[in-house]
Amino acid sequence: MSAYNIVSIAGSDPSGGAGIQADLKAFSAHGAFGMTVVAALTAQSTRGVTGVHPIPADFVAHQMDTLFSDATVHAVKVGMLGTAEVTEAVAEAIGRHGLPHVVVDPVMVAKSGDRLLEPSAVDALRTRLLPRADLVTPNLPEAADLLGEPEAADLAAMHEQALRLLEFGPRAVLLKGGHLAGEDCVDILVAQGSAPVEFRSPRVRTRNTHGTGCTLSSSIAALLPQRPDTASAVGDAKAYLTEALRRADEIDAGGGQGPVHHFHAWWK
Ligand SMILES: Nc1ncnc2c1ncn2[C@@H]1O[C@H](COP(=O)(O)OP(=O)(O)O)[C@@H](O)[C@H]1O
Numbered sequence: 143m144s145a146y147n148i149v150s151i152a153g154s155d156p157s158g159g160a161g162i163q164a165d166l167k168a169f170s171a172h173g174a175f176g177m178t179v180v181a182a183l184t185a186q187s188t189r190g191v192t193g194v195h196p197i198p199a200d201f202v203a204h205q206m207d208t209l210f211s212d213a214t215v216h217a218v219k220v221g222m223l224g225t226a227e228v229t230e231a232v233a234e235a236i237g238r239h240g241l242p243h244v245v246v247d248p249v250m251v252a253k254s255g256d257r258l259l260e261p262s263a264v265d266a267l268r269t270r271l272l273p274r275a276d277l278v279t280p281n282l283p284e285a286a287d288l289l290g291e292p293e294a295a296d297l298a299a300m301h302e303q304a305l306r307l308l309e310f311g312p313r314a315v316l317l318k319g320g321h322l323a324g325e326d327c328v329d330i331l332v333a334q335g336s337a338p339v340e341f342r343s344p345r346v347r348t349r350n351t352h353g354t355g356c357t358l359s360s361s362i363a364a365l366l367p368q369r370p371d372t373a374s375a376v377g378d379a380k381a382y383l384t385e386a387l388r389r390a391d392e393i394d395a396g397g398g399q400g401p402v403h404h405f406h407a408w409w410k
């Protein structure tokens with residue numbers, strides 16, 4: 143019997159590399175039982191997003207209420223929400239159900255450049271959802287958008303922005319540095335009352351980085367109930383992701399930017 147039920151509240155990526163499909167794979171890879179609340183549909187392949195179809199906010203809330211009135215949930219990962227209405231409904235239901243270990247990946251734009259959150263929803267994300275998050279995991283463009291300032295260009299600026307993001311109310315911020323140039327990919331974890339922690343991994347030279355943010359945040363959500371603290375969950379999740387990137391070229395899911403290898407530890 144699996145000890146942990148982890149829920150992904152996120153969008154669907156039919157190509158399987160990001161969104162709820164990636165989240166379920168990452169949950170499973172970490173020995174957790176995955177559940178989903180579908181918050182948006184996309185038409186998407188490794189070459190990009192060709193369409194977004196929102197789910198009515200009341201039906202997203204209905205999925206949450208139905209699931210949480212039955213199952214015990216040990217952690218939650220929130221990803222693509224698409225609209226302000228869905229963002230508000232998810233934030234409200236998280237509060238109403240008192241969900242534990244809430245990891246928010248504030249998905250705004252895919253690596254292909256396609257917009258996944260309508261611009262008018264950024265305020266709801268900032269003011270309604272972030273205060274309910276135990277951990278928020280923006281990449282550099284998302285952090286800049288949330289703060290309304292230019293993207294951090296070095297580690298010092300990343301530290302400053304991570305601390306300013308804490309002021310929106312999450313208990314911790316993991317600012318991801320994959321978009322900075324350099325031999326290493328460095329992410330910074332800050333939390334109220336503790337010293338910042340840097341997580342550094344060698345940059346893997348692969349084109350197949352689709353879904354790295356989804357995979358990292360869902361791995362952290364799966365590990366939080368299994369680890370003594372957030373830093374330990376982040377460190378183990380990043381090590382898993384780095385290996386998934388090293389083995390990414392073994393998967394052939396299309397002709398564009400492909401997925402990471404979620405099951406690198408099992409498939410020989
Ligand atoms: N080529 C790479 N090699 C190793 N780690 C990477 C690589 N690209 C991104 N990462 C790591 O993947 C995670 C997500 O990356 P990032 O690109 O910053 O966010 P997103 O996928 O949301 O755009 C971070 O831990 C980052 O350091």
Ligand SMILES: Cc1ncc(COP(=O)(O)OP(=O)(O)O)c(N)n1
Pocket residue numbers: 152153154155160161162184186221222249251252253254258351352353354355356357
């Ligand atoms: C449905 C869906 N959700 C999220 C994303 C973005 O995922 P992310 O992990 O940030 O990866 P990239 O798109 O940046 O490669 C998505 N594309 N689709």
